[in-house]
Amino acid sequence: MHTSNAPVWTANTIDEALRLRAEHPDATIIAGGTDLMVFVEGGAVQLIEVLNIWGCEGMSGIEANEKGIRIGALTTWAEIARHPSMPDALRECANTVGAAQIQNRGTVGGNIVNASPAGDSLPLWLALDAEMEVASIRGSRRIKASDFWVGYRKTALEADELLLAIHIQTDVRDRLYYRKVGTRMAQAISKVMLGGRLRIENGIVTEARVALGSVAATPIRLMTVESSLIGKAIDSAAADLVAQEITPIDDIRSTAEYRTSVATRIIRSWLESEAGQQ
Amino acid sequence: MIQFTVNGQPISVEARPMTRLIDVLREELRLTGTKEGCGEGECGACTVIIDGIPVNSCLIPIVQAQNTVITTVEGIAVDDNLDPIQKAFVDFGAAQCGICTPGFIVTAKALLDNNPKPTRREIREALAGNLCRCTGYQKIVDAVVQGMGSD
Numbered sequence: 001m002h003t004s005n006a007p008v009w010t011a012n013t014i015d016e017a018l019r020l021r022a023e024h025p026d027a028t029i030i031a032g033g034t035d036l037m038v039f040v041e042g043g044a045v046q047l048i049e050v051l052n053i054w055g056c057e058g059m060s061g062i063e064a065n066e067k068g069i070r071i072g073a074l075t076t077w078a079e080i081a082r083h084p085s086m087p088d089a090l091r092e093c094a095n096t097v098g099a100a101q102i103q104n105r106g107t108v109g110g111n112i113v114n115a116s117p118a119g120d121s122l123p124l125w126l127a128l129d130a131e132m133e134v135a136s137i138r139g140s141r142r143i144k145a146s147d148f149w150v151g152y153r154k155t156a157l158e159a160d161e162l163l164l165a166i167h168i169q170t171d172v173r174d175r176l177y178y179r180k181v182g183t184r185m186a187q188a189i190s191k192v193m194l195g196g197r198l199r200i201e202n203g204i205v206t207e208a209r210v211a212l213g214s215v216a217a218t219p220i221r222l223m224t225v226e227s228s229l230i231g232k233a234i235d236s237a238a239a240d241l242v243a244q245e246i247t248p249i250d251d252i253r254s255t256a257e258y259r260t261s262v263a264t265r266i267i268r269s270w271l272e273s274e275a276g277q278q
Numbered sequence: 279m280i281q282f283t284v285n286g287q288p289i290s291v292e293a294r295p296m297t298r299l300i301d302v303l304r305e306e307l308r309l310t311g312t313k314e315g316c317g318e319g320e321c322g323a324c325t326v327i328i329d330g331i332p333v334n335s336c337l338i339p340i341v342q343a344q345n346t347v348i349t350t351v352e353g354i355a356v357d358d359n360l361d362p363i364q365k366a367f368v369d370f371g372a373a374q375c376g377i378c379t380p381g382f383i384v385t386a387k388a389l390l391d392n393n394p395k396p397t398r399r400e401i402r403e404a405l406a407g408n409l410c411r412c413t414g415y416q417k418i419v420d421a422v423v424q425g426m427g428s429d
Contacts, residue, residue, distance in 0.1 A: 008295035008341045030339065037298070037337040038318040050296060054342050078331075099407025100385070101334045102319055 004040055006047035014058045014135070017162055020051050022137045025159035027051040031074055034098065034106040035114055059109075059164060062086070068169040070133075073109025073162075080108060087128075087170055089178035089195070093121050096180045109163045115153045115218070118253075122149065122219035123195030124178050126211035131167045136160040142167070149218035173199045174207075175274055179266050183253070190214050191254040192263050196270055198234065205229045210238075210267060215248040215259050222246070225267070234275040239268035282343045284309065285353030295341035300324045302340050303350060311351040311380045315409070322408035325381040325388075326350050332388035334407075351380035354387050363387055363425035372421035374413040381408045386422045394426060 009024060011017035021027070027049040030036050039045035053059065053074065060074035064085035071080070080086055081094035081103060097103055097111070097120050111119045112132065125145040132143045134157060143156050150156050157163065170176075177196040182188030192214050199207035208229040213219045222245045228238045248259035281290045284307060291306055303309045303326070315323035317336050324335040327349040354361045363386050366372070373379040382405060389396060389404040396404065401422050402415070410418060 003294055003298070003301065004296040005294055006296055008339070010341060010344075030342075033337050033339060033342065034319055034334075037339065040296070041298070041317055041336070047296065050339075052295075052339075052341055098319065099322070100404055101322055101325055101332055101407045104331045105333045105337065 004047045006050050008050040008052050010052040011056050017053050017056050018135055018137050021162050022160045024049055024051055029053060031107045031110045032105040034102050035110060068167055071108055071166045073164055074107050077103035077106050087176050089176040090124060093124050093178045096120055108166060113155060113163050115149050115155050117217055118190050118214045120180060120190060120193060123193050123211035123213040126219055126221050127195035127197040127209040128168045132163055133165040133167060134161045135164050146221060152217040173201055177270050181262055181266060189253060192259050194266050198274055203233055205234055212246060212263055215246040215263055234271055236268050236271035236275060239264050239271060242267055280340055280344050282345060283347045285349060293340050296339045298336055299338040299340055299343055300335040303335060309350050309352050313377050313380055322385060323378050323381040325384045327384060327388045332385045351384050354383060362427060363422060366421040366424035370417050370421040370424060372413060372417040378408060378410045382418055390426050
């Protein structure tokens with residue numbers, strides 16, 4: 001047991017959370033704790049001080065209206081998995097995050113802010129063109145998902161900012177897709193994840209998002225693959241361009257060669273299956 | 279001072295706020311029915327129910343237990359009367375070495391409280407975060423099916 005002596009500041013409201021964040025910019029933030037507690041117990045993270053936002057009012061839950069969907073940063077994966085307004089691909093993603101006990105505690109915001117290259121949901125936020133609502137005592141702003149992960153485990157958050165919510169839009173013309181490949185079907189850390197979105201109008205792809213996780217230091221969009229899909233019927237040959245756009249590494253979970261091969265295959269099979277449904 | 283309810287009893291503990299809930303349960307409150315397996319949220323042996331939701335007590339700092347209602351495996355039987363799930367685990371031989379058993383019982387209890395008539399698939403999904411290395415899952419799932427009764 002590595003019980004930490006770190007003092008903990010608990011925020012019950014967003015105002016309190018932002019004030020505490022401004023006063024303690026070096027504090028480690030704890031939400032559901034499903035990642036952090038493992039790092040602390042294993043000695044990988046030394047806590048100096050902690051800002052506890054679990055239970056903070058106004059930061060959890062899902063609001064859906066005609067303008068879009070707002071997902072509070074403290075919404076758990078279990079809440080995502082059973083919410084009727086969530087796109088199927090997001091619910092499928094929620095179901096791949098650990099087992100029930102983890103889904104009951106782990107938060108969407110934690111997955112996003114941890115910024116692990118293997119963070120299960122990250123490619124999906126890129127595919128959705130999600131916007132991150134962040135705030136500090138100085139005010140609030142939105143950061144596009146494509147600008148949010150700036151390096152290995154680094155985000156665009158300023159030291160005094162907190163992620164409050166994620167905003168997404170759904171469109172009937174869109175086909176959204178999620179696929180995670182790990183060692184097992186469930187409860188495995190991912191080797192590769194794919195988030196994809198195709199907007200199809202009169203049989204023609206007018207917008208494409210192809211995003212991968214675990215193949216680079218951050219989740220990435222494959223811009224060349226995306227642009228090759230635009231302006232024609234779905235063509236799975238776009239998958240031939242995958243290998244030139246990614247830079248995976250060899251690590252304990254997989255090899256670069258395997259990741260490149262499987263990324264290509266899952267993108268091809270997604271495109272083939274979407275084309276087959278036309 | 280952190281205050282919460284465990285198995286119907288109001289509790290106040292003085293503990294460093296990042297102390298894990300499992301350590302407070304076992305070391306301070308002597309509720310040693312909750313077991314530590316992996317200590318990293320993979321095995322489910324330490325599962326407790328907090329405000330109706332099954333979670334891993336090895337991943338929860340005690341500060342987050344403030345004002346919650348917690349049920350551990352000790353709180354599932356009523357006096358000496360085993361819960362039907364516990365009875366079924368006995369009847370079906372759904373425990374061998376037994377270290378995972380409290381976690382399974384607690385997770386199954388939370389499942390049946392929220393969904394009294396789950397399908398076998400739903401039972402397997404709900405129990406997927408509880409690992410057993412010796413009994414085998416078939417008898418455990420059979421016991422939960424039995425535990426939910428037939429009416």
